[in-house]
Amino acid sequence: MxxxxxxxxxxxxxxxxxxxxxxxxxxxxxxxxxxxxxxxxxxxxxxxxxxxxxxxxxxxxxxxxxxxxxxxxxxxxxxxxxNTDILPLMRMVTWLDPHFTQAYASAAWMLALYNARPGQARAFLQEGLRYNPQSADLHQTMAIIAWRCDGNPRAALYHLRKARDYTKDAFERRSLERSIASIEYQLAHGLKNPTLGSLSPEKQLKQNHSRPRD
The missing domain is CATH 1.10.287 (Helix Hairpins)
Structure with missing residues (x-):
């Protein structure tokens, strides 16, 4: 009941x-x-x-x-x-409003980083980016999943640059620029395990729930 x-x-x-x-x-x-x-x-x-x-x-x-x-x-x-029971609700939200980027980002975080389902997370984010190609949140989420789950820093760098270009928040842009510069430096010097610096799943998921919609 x-x-x-x-x-x-x-x-x-x-x-x-x-x-x-x-x-x-x-x-x-x-x-x-x-x-x-x-x-x-x-x-x-x-x-x-x-x-x-x-x-x-x-x-x-x-x-x-x-x-x-x-x-x-x-x-x-x-x-x-x-709490995977919440995922169908998020899916319903995106069916009703495909421009509801928080639902795409939050569901992708839960799928990829906490439930070991990065393939589903990427597919969900790709759908979200088709409807919202200039969403900084979705590009940033895709970047971190590419980095943490796929071990693909170059794909992560691509999406971080997109997120930097599209974000309207000056503080977030500076944070993204630091992460981009850090990855570029580490890749240029051949480091095997570069880090994303200030980006973390816990912080990003909290932001997805608390920030107002675009």
């Missing part, structure tokens, strides 16, 4: 979205043959805008639910990184 209650918001949001989409199809079919083409186009744009707003609201509601559930989990289990 408790598990059903956890999933009730997600199921409700999905049902509402499906109902709204079905209603749009029905109304379009009923009115499409009698309305002028200009009116049909305006109607389609209006319905599309309303559905987009609904999806964004539903995604935010699910994100808040996921955050509450995550804190409830921590109260009973100190191993919060094993």
């Amino acid at each position: 408790l598990k059903l209650r956890r999933w009730l918001p997600a199921l409700t949001a999905a049902a509402l979205f499906a109902g709204a989409a079905a209603a749009d199809v029905y109304l379009t079919d009923r009115t499409g043959r009698v309305l002028p083409s200009r009116v049909r186009q305006e109607k389609g744009a209006l319905v599309g805008n309303l559905l987009g707003q609904f999806r964004a609201v539903a995604a935010n509601m699910l994100w808040m639910k996921a955050d509450v559930y995550h804190h409830e989990f921590i109260e009973h289990n100190p191993h919060w990184t094993k």
Whole structure:
């Protein structure tokens, strides 16, 4: 029963979205043959805008639910990184709003760095970057996964540079520049185990949950 209650918001949001989409199809079919083409186009744009707003609201509601559930989990289990039950909620958030970058980044961190599933994490981040190619958070997350899980400093360097170019935060840009300079120096001198300096999974995951959306 408790598990059903956890999933009730997600199921409700999905049902509402499906109902709204079905209603749009029905109304379009009923009115499409009698309305002028200009009116049909305006109607389609209006319905599309309303559905987009609904999806964004539903995604935010699910994100808040996921955050509450995550804190409830921590109260009973100190191993919060094993809370994989939260991952389907994050997946639902990205289905509703593919521009919700926190959900992509946080889920990828949990998959790759705490649950040994870097392949799934990379695929999830690649999807997020298709929708959000200028997301500094997603590029930074991809960089650290490439570094820590794949042992690929050059791929990490590519994404760190992207993150530096796209971030709007001056402090974060300076931090990224230090990490980039450190990696470049270590690679240039042939060091076998270069480090990422100030970047850490714990710090980044905390930032993903606390910072406002772009």
